[in-house]
Amino acid sequence: MSSTTLRSLCRAFVWGSHPVRASKFNMPAFRSAPRRTLVYANADAKTFEQVTTPKDRIAVLVWPMSSTRAYYRESGSGLPFDLVKVDTESEYGLALGQKYQVTALPTVIAFRDGKPIDKFVGALREPDVQAFLEKL
Template sequence: MATPSRLLRGSRLFHSSPLNRQHYINASKHDFDRVVTNGANERVVLVDFYAEWCGPCHALSPILRKLTDERQTKSGSPLDLVTIDVDAEEGSQLSQKYSVRALPTVVAFRGGKELGKFVGALNEGGVANFLDKF
């Protein structure tokens, strides 16, 4: 009888469990630093700078949640989502640091480095095209 290690040798493992995606809604600066600017994080993280009073932000938010739940990067890793309320004190500081001038603004990061951004409420196809870069 073969041992388990011999049974697995040369075979591919299949996992049917979902990818471990993370959504950090109304993230604190501590969470932002831990998830986004930590250079050890090699996952693509989308940061959605928004405000409660912003109508286009409310239109974009469900699209971002849906696509980060359904899609993955070219390398197969999940997409994480961080939302930052620019009207909160910490959110205001972060929006200034990343030169957010209009809402909504979405910035993609990997390993603490900015990969790209878009401004305005894109439709689902527009957001999907943006995500296809990663």
């Protein structure tokens, strides 16, 4: 197993609708600020509402490209928001795409207090994505 795969396995994941935190070697990490990056894969309506309603910063990722998902997870690591992935081919994903006017993939929408606050459409370069995530 490559070290990149191992690192990605040591991040926070969601099993069903329950987030699970995992760290390297299951040892606690000591930080001055709380670190929270949970990844919700293939979120359904219930999970989407539960995650986007609290007064937190959330980034919603809407696309089917698996190669770019790891980059967003790495870029967002340590930033105070969760990543919600929506399956664009599911019935709920299509309905959510219509609700938030997703016209092209990839689309990234940032939510706060259950409302969209910022969005970009199309593939961006890594520095532009990092700047988008940092300004949230």
